Amino acid sequence: xxxxxxxxxxxxxxxxxxxxxxxxxxxxxxxxxxxxxxxxxxxxxxxxxxxxxxxxxxxxxxxxxxxxxxxxxxxxxxxxxxxxxxxxxxxxxxxxxxxxxxxxxxxxxxxxxxxx
Amino acid sequence: xxxxxxxxxxxxxxxxxxxxxxxxxxxxxxxxxxxxxxxxxxxxxxxxxxxxxxxxxxxxxxxxxxxxxxxxxxxxxxxxxxxxxxxxxxxxxxxxxxxxxxxxxxxxxxxxxxxx
Numbered sequence: 001x002x003x004x005x006x007x008x009x010x011x012x013x014x015x016x017x018x019x020x021x022x023x024x025x026x027x028x029x030x031x032x033x034x035x036x037x038x039x040x041x042x043x044x045x046x047x048x049x050x051x052x053x054x055x056x057x058x059x060x061x062x063x064x065x066x067x068x069x070x071x072x073x074x075x076x077x078x079x080x081x082x083x084x085x086x087x088x089x090x091x092x093x094x095x096x097x098x099x100x101x102x103x104x105x106x107x108x109x110x111x112x113x114x115x116x
Numbered sequence: 117x118x119x120x121x122x123x124x125x126x127x128x129x130x131x132x133x134x135x136x137x138x139x140x141x142x143x144x145x146x147x148x149x150x151x152x153x154x155x156x157x158x159x160x161x162x163x164x165x166x167x168x169x170x171x172x173x174x175x176x177x178x179x180x181x182x183x184x185x186x187x188x189x190x191x192x193x194x195x196x197x198x199x200x201x202x203x204x205x206x207x208x209x210x211x212x213x214x215x216x217x218x219x220x221x222x223x224x225x226x227x228x229x230x231x232x
Contacts, residue, residue: 032219034220041207041226041228042225042226043120043122043226044160044209044211045223046222046223049220051219090160103150103165104150104160104162104221106159108158108159109158109159
């Protein structure tokens with residue numbers, strides 16, 4: 001069974017600083033990987049995803065993530081954080097044959113606080 | 117595109133009553149929807165997979181008679197929490213798969229259920 005580990009429960013950065021959120025996964029085959037963001041009391045918004053091809057993927061809001069198979073990692077990065085980026089970030093791995101067989105397993109999330 | 121809505125956004129009910137939560141795909145038809153439960157400061161736990169026109173598939177440990185799921189149309193799935201108790205209080209989030217990309221889930225904004 002697949003699993004996702006987000007080692008950092010809470011990260012605080014200053015506005016304008018760079019950001020890296022860590023994600024490690026465990027899955028027997030090539031994974032589908034996702035990063036979602038959740039604002040307080042809200043649902044999840046998809047930031048980016050990796051299925052295959054270029055291991056550096058670009059997402060919305062200036063985020064990017066790099067898939068490193070050798071490290072089983074899919075870390076999320078942003079060069080300059082904005083105050084509006086404060087939220088909870090979830091990494092997820094997808095597995096299954098598609099459609100209703102396709103399931104997401106989420107990490108426990110990393111709460112990002114942005115200081116002015 | 118790929119907008120998912122939920123209604124209500126918040127609901128408070130008395131112990132022993134039943135509560136229905138709706139999940140709608142607004143601009144696409146979703147043959148498959150998923151229901152998640154999220155406890156405070158926790159990750160999302162998949163409760164069940166809802167397929168239009170057939171019975172839902174529940175994850176291990178989820179009570180089928182407690183959490184009734186109906187996916188009667190291609191744009192609507194409902195979750196009914198029957199005989200609700202305070203321990204059912206939680207944040208319930210649905211997601212849907214679009215017909216063209218059956219490997220990416222789009223999430224609704226969530227429903228906060230409080231059982232008194």
